[in-house]
Amino acid sequence: MLDLFLTFLKIGAxxxxxxxxxxxxxxxxxxxxxGWLTQREFVDAIAMxxxxxxxxxxxxxxxxxxxxxxxxxxxxxxxxxxxxxFYSIAAAHQLHRxxxxxxxxxxxxxxxxxxxxxxxxxxxxxxxxxxxxxxxGVLSLACLAVLVRFKADASLVIVAAGVIGLFLG
Amino acid sequence: MDSSIKGNEEVAPPGLLQLAIVLLKxxxxxxxxxxxxxxxxxxxxxxxxxxxxxEEFDEAVMVGQIMPGPIAVDAITHMGYRLRGWSGAIVxxxxxxxxxxxxxxxxxxxxxxYGGIPQVAGIFKGLGAAVTAIIAAAAWRMGKxxxxxxxxxxxxxxxxxxxxxxxxxxxxxxxxxxLAGMMLFRKPSDFQQGGKPGGPKASKGGAN
Numbered sequence: 001m002l003d004l005f006l007t008f009l010k011i012g013a014x015x016x017x018x019x020x021x022x023x024x025x026x027x028x029x030x031x032x033x034x035g036w037l038t039q040r041e042f043v044d045a046i047a048m049x050x051x052x053x054x055x056x057x058x059x060x061x062x063x064x065x066x067x068x069x070x071x072x073x074x075x076x077x078x079x080x081x082x083x084x085x086f087y088s089i090a091a092a093h094q095l096h097r098x099x100x101x102x103x104x105x106x107x108x109x110x111x112x113x114x115x116x117x118x119x120x121x122x123x124x125x126x127x128x129x130x131x132x133x134x135x136x137g138v139l140s141l142a143c144l145a146v147l148v149r150f151k152a153d154a155s156l157v158i159v160a161a162g163v164i165g166l167f168l169g
Numbered sequence: 170m171d172s173s174i175k176g177n178e179e180v181a182p183p184g185l186l187q188l189a190i191v192l193l194k195x196x197x198x199x200x201x202x203x204x205x206x207x208x209x210x211x212x213x214x215x216x217x218x219x220x221x222x223x224e225e226f227d228e229a230v231m232v233g234q235i236m237p238g239p240i241a242v243d244a245i246t247h248m249g250y251r252l253r254g255w256s257g258a259i260v261x262x263x264x265x266x267x268x269x270x271x272x273x274x275x276x277x278x279x280x281x282x283y284g285g286i287p288q289v290a291g292i293f294k295g296l297g298a299a300v301t302a303i304i305a306a307a308a309w310r311m312g313k314x315x316x317x318x319x320x321x322x323x324x325x326x327x328x329x330x331x332x333x334x335x336x337x338x339x340x341x342x343x344x345x346x347x348l349a350g351m352m353l354f355r356k357p358s359d360f361q362q363g364g365k366p367g368g369p370k371a372s373k374g375g376a377n
Contacts, residue, residue, distance in 0.1 A: 012238055014340050018203055019239040020307045024332060025339050032336070040297075044284070047296035048276045050303060053199045054206075054269025055239035061273040062280070073277070077270055084238030085262055088246035089255075091232040098235060103351055105360055108235060110324055110350015111343055113315035116308055117328030118342060123304040124333055130297030139295060143302030148309060155200035158299040165295020166288055 001075065003034060004067050008060060008079035016108065017115040019056035022080075024122035030063050037066055039129040046126075050158045057081075135168050182252045183220055189264040191218075192245065197268035202307075203233070203240035210245060221248055242266070320353045 007029045015021040023046065030036045037045065041062075049059030057080055064076025091098070098104050131137045143161055146152045183191075191213045199206035207230060214220045221229070225248070232247045233240035242262060249261025283289050315321035324346055331337040354360070 010340065014237055014343050015239075016237045016343060017311070018234075020304070020311070022239075023304065028336075028339050043297045043300055044280065044293050047293060047300045048273060048280065050300065051296075052269045052272040052276065054196050054266065054272075055203070055242055057239050057242075058266070058269045058273045061270055062277045065274065065277045066281075070274075073270075073274055077266065081238075081242065081262060081266065084236070084242050085246055085258065087236040087238060088232060088243045089250045089258055091236055091243075091247055092250050095228065095232060099231070102355075102357065102360075104235075106351045106354040107347035108350065109321070109354050109360070110346045110348070113312070113321040113325035114328035114342060114346030114349075116312040116315060117325040117330075118332050118339060119304060119308045119311070120325075120329050121332035123301065123308060126297075126304060127301045130294070130301050132294070136294055136298040140298035140301045143299045144305055147302055147306035153201045153205070154303050154306075158296055158303065161295040161299035162292045163295070165292045165298070168291065168295070 001068050001072065004036075004064060004072060005075050005079045007034070008064075008076045009082060012080040012083035016111045020119050021115045022057055022059075023126075024118040026060070026063070027122050027125065036063055039125065041066070043126055043130045047158065047162075050154060051162075053155075139164060139168075182257075183218065185253060185256060185260045188249065188253065188257060189260050192261055192264035193268060195245075196265040199241070206241040207233075207244060210241070210248075214248065220252055225251065324349060324353075 011022060011025045011029065015025055027042060031039055031042050045059045045062040046056070048062060049056045052058055058077070060076040060080050061073045064072035064074070066072070068075065127140070131140055139161060143157050146157055147154065195206065195209045195213065199209050211226060215223055215226050229244040229247045229251075230240070233243035236243045242265065245265050246258050246262045250258035253260070280289075284293070312325060315325050328342055328346060331342055332339070
């Protein structure tokens, strides 16, 4: 339970760049280090996080629940949100200094592309776990085309993919 | 009602209950990532109720982009703090997260109970294919600007390989990338191309 709290606290503290960045972080700790869930369950947790409204971090609820039931879900969600909470308040006092500080901006400019690389890396392992046959591969490419080419809403794409899966799976 | 005040003047700060109700609504209806959610917040906070000015809103979005954590949660908590202090921040973050927390909990319970049924497994195979595409699309959208510059493109590739091939520690990678940024980007001209990190205009919402 302490592991759960500390892990999600750490993830909350370092996910520069928004919710997607959380994916490689959670994968490394929850799947690889602690083995709280399988790669397949991890993909399913992210999928459920996409179906629900609100931020993607909500997938943490699934992991917390698997580890320690309802209390675990609360701990995971609380721990990952705690740094966000304090950062946002600290920002109210330091914003102008932060914005104009060239070293802060240089730091963030270095982190920005790196987290994209990390998301891509997570994408590879997730692809390996979820593209298990021809139809999932084709479906994934179709989803990608619709998302990038037509800028379709991610939540619509995922619901459509679920319906297709119900018939083809 | 809201048209009673004209110009840039803001109306009185909202009550905590009012803040909670608005954010419960946004939290329950905000699909599709940070920017579409923030577009909903923009409608409520700036357009309908004038709790915050456009400038303050843009600033909050920037806070979301600079600070770790989900962009929308950062921005909403920040605005809550500026509107009503600590209690405003606490109410904001709770109200915004609560609807999706409860939904996710319900889905989790359903998954644990019914996940083994073949039809459900089929649904999740479809969902997994979509998740892969969503992650790839997000990486594409977030990564495209970084490809235009050799240094940022290099950092992106280095992080990708370090994680994929070496299973490098993610926290360490973030810190190393930040330090590399501090060494690579020293001149003010390094920051020109990105310009001012502007907020999402409401029109951007549908695009993501």
